[in-house]
Amino acid sequence: MSKAKKTTIQDLADYANVSIGxxxxxIHKRGKxxxxxxxxxxxxxxxxxxxxxxxxxxxxxxQQFNIYSLLPKASNSNSYWNLPKQGVEExxxxxxxxxxxxxxxxxxxxxxxxxxxxxxxxxxxxxxxxILAPLFEKESINFIQKLEAKNIPYVFIDGxxxxxxxxxxxxxxxxxxxHLAGKLMSTILDSSxxxxxxxxxxxxxxxxxxxxxxxxxxxxxxxxxxxxxxxNTLTIPSIKEEDIxxxxxxxxxxxxxTKGVFVxxxxxxxxxxxxxxxxxSIKVIGFDMLQANIxxxxxxxxxxxxxxRPISQGNMAVKALFEYFVHKKSPIKIQHTPLDIIIKENxxxxxxxxxxxxxxxxxxx
Amino acid sequence: MSKAKKTTIQDLADYANVSIGxxxxxIHKRGKxxxxxxxxxxxxxxxxxxxxxxxxxxxxxxQQFNIYSLLPKASNSNSYWNLPKQGVEExxxxxxxxxxxxxxxxxxxxxxxxxxxxxxxxxxxxxxxxILAPLFEKESINFIQKLEAKNIPYVFIDGxxxxxxxxxxxxxxxxxxxHLAGKLMSTILDSSxxxxxxxxxxxxxxxxxxxxxxxxxxxxxxxxxxxxxxxNTLTIPSIKEEDIxxxxxxxxxxxxxTKGVFVxxxxxxxxxxxxxxxxxSIKVIGFDMLQANIxxxxxxxxxxxxxxRPISQGNMAVKALFEYFVHKKSPIKIQHTPLDIIIKENxxxxxxxxxxxxxxxxxxx
DNA sequence: ATTACAGTTGTGTGCGCACACAAATTTATA
DNA sequence: TATAAATTTGTGTGCGCACACAACTGTAAT
Numbered sequence: 075m076s077k078a079k080k081t082t083i084q085d086l087a088d089y090a091n092v093s094i095g096x097x098x099x100x101i102h103k104r105g106k107x108x109x110x111x112x113x114x115x116x117x118x119x120x121x122x123x124x125x126x127x128x129x130x131x132x133x134x135x136x137q138q139f140n141i142y143s144l145l146p147k148a149s150n151s152n153s154y155w156n157l158p159k160q161g162v163e164e165x166x167x168x169x170x171x172x173x174x175x176x177x178x179x180x181x182x183x184x185x186x187x188x189x190x191x192x193x194x195x196x197x198x199x200x201x202x203x204x205i206l207a208p209l210f211e212k213e214s215i216n217f218i219q220k221l222e223a224k225n226i227p228y229v230f231i232d233g234x235x236x237x238x239x240x241x242x243x244x245x246x247x248x249x250x251x252x253h254l255a256g257k258l259m260s261t262i263l264d265s266s267x268x269x270x271x272x273x274x275x276x277x278x279x280x281x282x283x284x285x286x287x288x289x290x291x292x293x294x295x296x297x298x299x300x301x302x303x304x305x306n307t308l309t310i311p312s313i314k315e316e317d318i319x320x321x322x323x324x325x326x327x328x329x330x331x332t333k334g335v336f337v338x339x340x341x342x343x344x345x346x347x348x349x350x351x352x353x354x355s356i357k358v359i360g361f362d363m364l365q366a367n368i369x370x371x372x373x374x375x376x377x378x379x380x381x382x383r384p385i386s387q388g389n390m391a392v393k394a395l396f397e398y399f400v401h402k403k404s405p406i407k408i409q410h411t412p413l414d415i416i417i418k419e420n421x422x423x424x425x426x427x428x429x430x431x432x433x434x435x436x437x438x439x
Numbered sequence: 440m441s442k443a444k445k446t447t448i449q450d451l452a453d454y455a456n457v458s459i460g461x462x463x464x465x466i467h468k469r470g471k472x473x474x475x476x477x478x479x480x481x482x483x484x485x486x487x488x489x490x491x492x493x494x495x496x497x498x499x500x501x502q503q504f505n506i507y508s509l510l511p512k513a514s515n516s517n518s519y520w521n522l523p524k525q526g527v528e529e530x531x532x533x534x535x536x537x538x539x540x541x542x543x544x545x546x547x548x549x550x551x552x553x554x555x556x557x558x559x560x561x562x563x564x565x566x567x568x569x570i571l572a573p574l575f576e577k578e579s580i581n582f583i584q585k586l587e588a589k590n591i592p593y594v595f596i597d598g599x600x601x602x603x604x605x606x607x608x609x610x611x612x613x614x615x616x617x618h619l620a621g622k623l624m625s626t627i628l629d630s631s632x633x634x635x636x637x638x639x640x641x642x643x644x645x646x647x648x649x650x651x652x653x654x655x656x657x658x659x660x661x662x663x664x665x666x667x668x669x670x671n672t673l674t675i676p677s678i679k680e681e682d683i684x685x686x687x688x689x690x691x692x693x694x695x696x697t698k699g700v701f702v703x704x705x706x707x708x709x710x711x712x713x714x715x716x717x718x719x720s721i722k723v724i725g726f727d728m729l730q731a732n733i734x735x736x737x738x739x740x741x742x743x744x745x746x747x748r749p750i751s752q753g754n755m756a757v758k759a760l761f762e763y764f765v766h767k768k769s770p771i772k773i774q775h776t777p778l779d780i781i782i783k784e785n786x787x788x789x790x791x792x793x794x795x796x797x798x799x800x801x802x803x804x
Numbered sequence: 805a806t807t808a809c810a811g812t813t814g815t816g817t818g819c820g821c822a823c824a825c826a827a828a829t830t831t832a833t834a
Numbered sequence: 835t836a837t838a839a840a841t842t843t844g845t846g847t848g849c850g851c852a853c854a855c856a857a858c859t860g861t862a863a864t
Binding site: 445448449463467494495498 | 820822
């Protein structure tokens with residue numbers, strides 16, 4: 075297996091008794107080569123196991139690919155979006171020498187118009203590729219239609235709009251993540267316990283949440299026919315503490331049998347703190363390894379976190395575009411990231427892995 | 440953030456009013472530069488945010504780094520070792536253009552002498568770096584002493600020998616993985632149920648197993664003081680089916696209260712099949728996403744699998760050496776891979792993720 | 805035979821860098 | 835002041851490749 079030092083086009087030329095120009099023509103199918111030499115060169119390529127040196131090629135072409143990302147802006151109340159962003163940055167670092175550059179644009183999760191503005195700005199820039207978290211469905215469709223008109227490839231991360239001409243979707247199987255949450259919930263609750271599905275939502279951020287909740291309820295519908303406890307839903311359309319406290323208190327007083335809460339986004343830490351404050355021993359399952367969630371898990375106030383590799387999502391999105399640019403290879407259309415099950419006993423490995431391997435920092439709030 | 444097109448040494452030279460030769464001297468600290476120009480160039484580097492183009496550098500240096508890996512040979516009864524190997528191959532693919540080449544050597548898990556032979560062969564080759572799974576401790580120490588004498592960097596994967604001068608250890612926290620298994624076991628068993636720790640072991644393969652079992656027992660020792668069930672250990676020093684069947688049958692007849700089995704290596708599928716055959720409803724926890732384990736999990740005969748990212752281990756090992764070669768950067772000495780908790784509900788995502796993401800194929804034109 | 809003109813083939817340049825070597829400058833020595 | 839020596843600078847070459855262009859071949863039209 076010890077592959078000898080790499081063969082170059084010069085080697086091919088020598089072997090086939092032609093000049094590197096002819097070799098070049100064969101490699102790039104530029105034609106204008108006599109059938110005889112064509113065959114000889116092709117044989118040389120096979121015989122010498124030629125693989126072009128991407129470094130040299132990139133250097134010679136001097137090409138630059140500009141990727142534009144359009145992701146929600148991370149905020150104090152939602153630092154999740156730092157992670158995909160971090161992943162994109164790292165991915166770009168990996169391919170920096172290959173001429174990949176990224177220009178991050180961010181929109182406000184509570185404001186469609188900021189999405190539109192940023193999308194328009196990106197269009198102006200004439201990107202070579204786009205990474206998009208399409209949380210505003212209508213506006214996203216409008217955006218990608220413009221991209222398609224200009225023949226600009228784009229990948230979705232974190233959420234998907236079905237049936238589009240995106241290069242790839244990289245992110246969780248939303249329905250499956252709900253299903254998994256259901257399974258985990260079932261392992262820590264009795265079948266007579268009541269469960270709360272809790273949506274902290276503001277604005278249009280909820281497009282995917284329905285799918286998640288559906289998966290969650292599906293699990294109990296099919297797998298646990300014997301279940302007698304109730305599954306309720308509470309949607310709190312605010313992230314202000316007083317609103318949340320009030321709504322939760324109202325709910326818990328009315329539903330004292332509640333033994334488990336499934337938070338459908340990354341804000342499990344909020345209810346974890348609430349439970350701690352009022353000394354409620356209620357199980358909590360949520361998403362994403364935010365600093366705040368990690369903290370509450372270690373305190374014992376969150377039982378399960380499901381993580382969907384947000385950093386990898388960013389990495390993979392860049393990689394998909396890179397492969398498309400450089401190798402002209404279309405990636406797999408749907409790439410579901412694993413749903414990691416995080417508990418107190420394995421959380422530290424994920425934390426340090428992110429720090430040392432994927433990047434340098436986890437998000438800070 | 441839109442970083443302009445990359446600055447080159449020529450840009451620096453122009454900015455500092457010197458020739459690229461002088462810039463080169465500053466960058467490489469070759470000396471022979473007047474303090475005045477030294478400062479000017481340094482300022483240029485900072486001001487123009489210069490980052491050398493690694494591609495061009497590699498191309499110019501024409502360097503080739505030969506990594507030799509020494510891992511156990513995968514067999515029918517133990518296909519686990521295909522995974523780290525695959526990871527190494529992929530890692531090498533990533534850095535192929537940077538002159539990284541890998542030469543895989545494999546030893547027989549049942550035969551120390553094959554380890555020694557291969558180790559010697561590697562020494563002969565004068566490697567630039569070595570990736571080692573040090574399952575034979577004594578022989579490994581002998582090997583790495585020779586490496587150290589020749590100043591050859593090496594990284595451990597999958598298992599570690601403490602207090603050596605290895606560049607890095609990349610793999611699971613063995614004690615922690617036992618601890619995690621304990622936790623998982625506790626969630627699916629009553630505290631009065633008996634548990635079996637099952638070691639399928641042949642030869643010296645068991646060096647790490649003790650650590651794992653220790654972690655497992657530790658969990659029950661500290662966290663579950665109320666536990667009344669027994670924890671027994673059974674070691675089966677064979678992988679022949681008739682031996683295994685006989686030993687297991689002997690054990691189960693003697694210990695009918697057994698409700699859970701923790702298999703300390705990747706061979707959980709063996710006992711899973713046994714349970715299925717004799718219609719025993721006993722919980723099983725094991726390691727690693729082997730095809731056979733995946734199959735048995737889907738059949739419902741394995742409850743939890745703990746995966747330690749064997750493919751990532753290979754990747755990271757190559758990356759660590761690459762960084763060391765090219766950036767002269769020493770990696771973190773201990774890089775624990777996450778312990779992924781695999782259950783029926785999330786296993787498919789891991790399977791397809793490995794296939795699509797890690798399994799790059801070579802492009803051909 | 806001369807020119808025109810395709811169809812082939814080979815050569816030169818540059819990408820950004822490292823490094824050997826030549827040139828220019830300053831300093832020491834007679 | 836001339837000259838050797840030491841120090842500092844600049845230039846040229848090649849890494850492997852892509853691409854523009856120049857230099858060939860052969861054939862058909864005049």
